[in-house]
Amino acid sequence: MRAKIEVFLKSGVLDPQGETIKRALHTLGYESIKDVRQGKVFYIEIEDDNPEKTIEEIARKVLANPVIEDFKWEIEK
Amino acid sequence: MRAKIEVFLKSGVLDPQGETIKRALHTLGYESIKDVRQGKVFYIEIEDDNPEKTIEEIARKVLANPVIEDFKWEIEK
Structure with a gap:
């Protein structure tokens, strides 16, 4: 099955790339x-x-930096 | 209002980053x-x-490279 993980900067963390694109x-x-x-988005x-446990674990431990990033994920059966 | 644009490689286009993560x-x-x-995902x-016209246009002309990438977008009212 397919899963999607989105990793994004926490609000309050500066995003120079986003600023540049806006300008x-x-x-x-x-x-x-x-x-x-x-x-970032990962299609897995x-x-x-x-799969829920594995995807949550991968997002938390491997793909996101918990100091500055949050994530969300979903599974498309 | 908020929009979200996802930009991803067309199927068939090699994704070395994804391969590295898989390994x-x-x-x-x-x-x-x-x-x-x-x-990539852009929160706008x-x-x-x-907004539909503008977001579609930005995705097509600015954020995605149509040679190797596809995109999809949605607007959260």
């Missing part, structure tokens, strides 16, 4: 964009008896 | 992971009369 969009005329924050193919 | 997970004992592909705050 670029303003330069291109997209003034209606008020904020941009960038995150998993064959597991307890 | 790392196997090394850590997560053998049930069969495939990993990594993408927008104030626009036609």
Whole structure:
């Protein structure tokens, strides 16, 4: 089955990439964009008896840096 | 309102980052992971009369490279 994990910076953590994209969009005329924050997304193919446990563990221990990042995940059966 | 844009490699395009993560997970004992592909996600705050048009345009013209990437977006009102 397929799982998706999103990893994003905690609110309050500066996101220079997102800031740069916002400024670029303003330069291109997209003034209606008020904020941009960038995150990572992982599409995972998993064959597991307890995919929820494994995906949660991978997200927490491997893919996200808990000091500055949060994550959420879902499983598409 | 908030929008979310996901940008991911087209199927068939090699994803060395995803491959590296998969191998790392196997090394850590997560053998049930069969495939990993990594993408980008953009969380956008927008104030626009036609946010659908603007978000679609930004995704297509600015955030995704149409040669190797696909995208999808949604607006959370």
